[in-house]
Amino acid sequence: MGYLDGFAVTFRKIFKGAGDGETLTRNYIKDEGGKRDKPVRLHGRHVLNRYEDGMEKCIGCELCAGVCPAKCIYVRGADNPVDDPVSPGERYGFVYEINYLRCIHCDLCVEACPTEAITESKLFEFSFTNRRDAIYTKDELVVGDDGRPQQLPWEDWTDIEDVEDNTSAWMRATAPGGSAEFEGIVAWAGELGYGVRDAETGQSDEGANS
């Protein structure tokens, strides 16, 4: 019955059990095992990283703001105070704001950043209820003293144990030359709370380090 076979297939699917593995989607949060594992290169909300000694990596160069296709980043640089420098360089990010109503999480800012100051975490569940909350300021973006992202009241962090360490995985999974077949050469600075991190595997070695 060539034409009608499809109807039998879809009809049979109704009577499959709930947990027999045939259902491709699964419940959100509630299911056993919580949320699904995040891919290493998932683009979540940004963090502003710090060096191991607590200095901020951002030098206020505004390259991220320049490259941003959605024009969601606003940066103002300022000269470091001589007696109490914020970053190791000459200047630091005085104002740093990202408007998450505009951000498309393309990660171009991460690519543009010369000091690996801005990276993206795996946190993507932040549904704020007003426009003011959508603009993350520098105080909110910069990592805490333990090197972890700061949790804002409206952010959902139920699977934080799995993702909190992965704030710079994108950087560490691509060769400095841009090659997708990453060679494993460490070419990045240390981070507050983590030190110099190990290399992530590249795309050719999938699943080895997820």
Place this chain on the structure above:
Amino acid sequence: MIFGVDPLLDGGIGWPEIQVVLLKVVLAFALLMISVMFMVWFERKIHADMTNRVGPNRAGPFGLLQTLADGIKLFFKEDLIPDKADRKVFLLAPYLSLIPAFLIFTVVPVGGDFTTTEKPGVVGILGQDTLLQIADPGIGILFVLAMSSVAVYGVMLAGWGSGSKYPLLGSVRASAQMVSYEAALGLSVAAVVLMTGTLSTRDMVIVQAGEGFAGFIPNWNVIVTGVVPFVIFLIAVTAELNRPPFDLVEAEQELVGGFHTEYSSIRFALFFLAEFMNVVTMSAIIVTLFFGGPAGPQWFGVVSGTIWFVSKLLVFLFVFSWFRATLPRFRYDQLMDMGWKALIPLSLAWLLLLAGINIGRDQGWNLGLVVAVGFAGVVLGWALLARAVGNHAHRRALEEANEAR
């Protein structure tokens, strides 16, 4: 008698009669809205099950309130009217597709005892004898066809009034499709009218509640008219409703959202509501025309009729969801081919065949001979049509080859 022959209105119209009518209208409206709400949920669940997904399960138990949540969300969204829109037409269009969907339901008998010979389908509400349908006009089924034609205006004007390209393309497609399939729809309804000898929906149910075949097969029109008109009606109605596999109107890959691309907020919700309400009302029409409506054994007391009606209705709601989960979308030329070259000739031929058999029965001719001659005629006509279509396709292929050279 446009208002029909409801026994309620026999003894003049006073306050009690108005009360009953108001009660029926309000009840029908509320029930229809609620049924649409659950229809959306039902379809999403069935579709999810059939495609190995979970489906809505967050709002309320089993996600039952998902539609309500969506509705509230849409209601509070910003209502945009494009600059280039033809304002009046733009604002009018959603109502033109929603109101016919409501009106069609007014002629559907939803309950009552049709097994009795005296006062079939009549029930008592507030001490008044009345029918369980809002109106029973003598031209019931014509009214249905007329209203489903008016719905085309809703789609057409929505596309036109948007002042935008894709909605216009979508609405041109939609109206061409709806007009094409309306012919097949009307012809298959004509077959039912021919066999039952009435245009009134209530009388159709009364006829179908009559003595069936072999004691247990009911006298439903689907059998009396020989299944073919039912199949044609089902296909034509799916096309008329712009439901998958005939949803080229809103083919996302080609037309964004089709005719309702420019609509947002509550106006979009009205289109959405109309679409699903049309599924419910058209399923009700199918049940009334071909499956005896509320007719059935009186096993459950007063509500048996309604229980039969609802269970038959559910089957067709399921069938529409099943179509959606199973069939891929038609291509536009395939759609038109099927409408004009297959469904319309077939329904026309079947109508003539039924008419021939009816005349043969009246005149006392040999029924076997009539059927044989009729079928021979149908086959001959089909062969001629196939040859004509084939010839044309061949000629066009030749022309195209010539032009290419």
